[in-house]
Amino acid sequence: xxxxxxxxxxxxxxxxxxxxxxxxxxxxxxxxxxxxxxxxxxxxxxxxxxxxxxxxxxxxxxxxxxxxxxxxxxxxxxxxxxxxxxxxxxxxxxxxxxxxxxxxxxxxxxxxxxxxxxxxxxxxxxxxxxxxxxxxxxxxxxxxxxxx
Amino acid sequence: xxxxxxxxxxxxxxxxxxxxxxxxxxxxxxxxxxxxxxxxxxxxxxxxxxxxxxxxxxxxxxxxxxxxxxxxxxxxxxxxxxxxxxxxxxxxxxxxxxxxxxxxxxxxxxxxxxxxxxxxxxxxxxxxxxxxxxxxxxxxxxxxxxxx
DNA sequence: ATAATTGCAAAACATTTGCGGGCAT
DNA sequence: ATGCCCGCAAATGTTTTGCAATTAT
Numbered sequence: 293x294x295x296x297x298x299x300x301x302x303x304x305x306x307x308x309x310x311x312x313x314x315x316x317x318x319x320x321x322x323x324x325x326x327x328x329x330x331x332x333x334x335x336x337x338x339x340x341x342x343x344x345x346x347x348x349x350x351x352x353x354x355x356x357x358x359x360x361x362x363x364x365x366x367x368x369x370x371x372x373x374x375x376x377x378x379x380x381x382x383x384x385x386x387x388x389x390x391x392x393x394x395x396x397x398x399x400x401x402x403x404x405x406x407x408x409x410x411x412x413x414x415x416x417x418x419x420x421x422x423x424x425x426x427x428x429x430x431x432x433x434x435x436x437x438x439x440x
Numbered sequence: 441x442x443x444x445x446x447x448x449x450x451x452x453x454x455x456x457x458x459x460x461x462x463x464x465x466x467x468x469x470x471x472x473x474x475x476x477x478x479x480x481x482x483x484x485x486x487x488x489x490x491x492x493x494x495x496x497x498x499x500x501x502x503x504x505x506x507x508x509x510x511x512x513x514x515x516x517x518x519x520x521x522x523x524x525x526x527x528x529x530x531x532x533x534x535x536x537x538x539x540x541x542x543x544x545x546x547x548x549x550x551x552x553x554x555x556x557x558x559x560x561x562x563x564x565x566x567x568x569x570x571x572x573x574x575x576x577x578x579x580x581x582x583x584x585x586x587x588x
Numbered sequence: 589a590t591a592a593t594t595g596c597a598a599a600a601c602a603t604t605t606g607c608g609g610g611c612a613t
Numbered sequence: 614a615t616g617c618c619c620g621c622a623a624a625t626g627t628t629t630t631g632c633a634a635t636t637a638t
Contacts (some may be wrong), residue, residue, distance in 0.1 A: 302592060302637050323628080338595045343628060359509040359563050363602085367612095377563040381570035388563060397561060400571070408565040410632065414508050415525040415536060415544060417556040422529035423548075449611050449618060471603080486620045490624095491603065511628085512602065 293370070299352040309333050310345045314355055314368035320385040322364040361412065362386060372418065417438045442519070447500040456471065457481050458493050463517035464502055468524065468533040470512040508533060525554045 296303055297309060308435070313329050314321070321329070327342045346367050350357040356368040360417035361378055366385055375388040400407045418426055444451050444459060451573040455480050462469070469477070475490045477518055492516050504516040514533055521537040536544070540551035548555050566574055 303581075304593065304637070306594075314480075324462070338594075340596080340629080342514070343466065344630095345628090353473050356608060359560070361507045361564070375561045375563065377565055377567075377571050379567035380564055386567070390481075399563075405568045406563070406565040407571050408563055411561060411563045413523045413559060413561050415559045416509070416528055416558055417525055417554040418529055418559075419527035419532050419534070420553045422527050422532075423555050426529060426573075433531055439515060452612070452618065454619070488604080488621080489619060492605095495604090527617075 293350075294354050297356065299354065301348060301352060306330075306334060306337050306341050307345050307349075309337075310342060311349060313353060313371070314367060317369065318366050320358060320360075320366040320387075322366055323407070324364070326367065345378075358385075377401075377404055377408070380409060397431060442500075443503050444502065447502065449500060454478075454482060454485050454489055455493050455497075457485075458490060459497060459502060459517070462494075462515060466516065466534060468508075468516050469504060470514055472512070474515065506533075525549075525552055525556070527554070528557060537562040549557060 296308065301307065309330050313333075314326060317329075322337065323343050323346060326346075327337070327339050327340065330337055330342060344359070346355065349355045350367070353371060356371045358366040358376070359369055360366055360376060366381060370387070374390065375393075376385050378385045386404060386406070389403055392401055396408055396411070400431050444456060454579065458474065461478050461481075467468060471491050472487065472496060474494075475485070475487050476502055478485055478490060491533065492517055494503065494505070497503045498515070501519060504512040504519045506516050506524070518535070519545060522538065523541075524533050525535045534552060534554070538550055540549055544556055545560070
C-alpha cells in the first residue's frame with residue numbers, strides 16, 4: 293500500500309491522523325463525518341484542512357474520492373477499483389466484495405448482508421464532439437466554474 | 441405518456457414550458473441549464489420556479505430526477521428506467537439505449553457513439569441495521585437535515 | 589531559510605424556503 | 614373565492630479559497 297512518506301506531501305500530524313482514520317473505516321465517510329472523528333484526536337483541526345487533505349491524498353493516489361448518490365462526496369481508504377452498496381435509509385456506504393457480485397439479485401445479499409433493492413449504472417467516456425477535441429490534444433477540462 | 445392534466449398540479453404556463461422543454465431534450469439538463477433555455481420563452485421565470493417544478497413533476501412521476509456523478513442533479517423527461525453515459529470532458533449526459541448494452545466494452549460504442557472509458561456501479565438497499573427498523577415499520581428517513 | 593501547510597473567515601456553488609401578491613381552478 | 618403557484622430574497626448545506634501565522638523539510 294502506498295504510504296505518505298513515498299509522496300511529495302509533507303508528513304504533518306493532521307495529515308497522518310486523517311489518512312489513518314480513513315483507512316481504519318469501512319464505511320466511506322463524508323468529509324464532515326471524518327472531521328468529527330479526526331477532531332477527537334486533534335481538537336483544533338479545521339474542516340478545510342480535512343477537505344484540503346482529502347483532495348491532495350486523492351491526487352497522490354493514497355485514497356479514493358467517491359462520487360456516489362447523495363449530496364455529499366465520500367472518501368475511501370482503499371484505492372483498488374470496486375463497487376459499493378448504499379443504504380437507502382441511513383446513507384451508510386459499504387464495499388461490495390467481489391465474491392458478492394454473483395449474489396446481488398433482489399433479496400438479502402448473503403455476503404454483504406444488505407437487502408438489495410436496485411442498482412445504478414453510469415458509463416463514463418467521451419461524447420462524439422469531445423472525442424475529436426481530445427484527439428487533437430485539447431485537455432480534459434470538466435466545465436468552467438460558473439457563469440457562462 | 442403521463443400528462444400534466446392527469447395530475448393534481450395546476451397547469452401554469454411556466455410548468456408547461458418546463459416539461460415541454462425537458463421532454464424535448466436528450467441531454468438530461470441540470471436545473472440551471474434548463475432555466476437558461478426556459479427563460480428564452482418566459483423571460484421572467486425564476487430559478488426557484490424551475491427547481492420547485494422539477495421537484496413536483498418528479499413527485500407526480502412525469503419526469504425523473506437523476507442522481508449521477510458531478511455536483512449538480514440532472515433531470516430526465518423519460519421516466520422509464522434506463523442507464524446513462526456521461527462525458528468526462530464536457531459533462532453531457534446521454535441515454536444508453538438498451539440495444540447498446542452489449543456493445544459497451546472499451547473503445548467506441550457503436551450505438552451510443554461515445555468512447556467508453558469505464559463505468560460506475562452502485563447498489564442500493566438496506567443495511568443490516570436498517571433492515572430491522574424497516575421491518576418494524578419505521579419509515580425511510582434519509583438523515584436529519586443538519587447539526588446532530 | 590523557505591516553502592508547504594494550517595486555522596479561520598469568507599466566498600462560491602447548488603438547492604431550498606418564507607413571503608406577499610397573482611393566477612388557475 | 615379559494616388556495617396553489619409565482620418571483621424575489623434570504624437561508625441552508627457543501628466545498629473551495631485567500632490570508633497571515635506556523636511548521637516540516
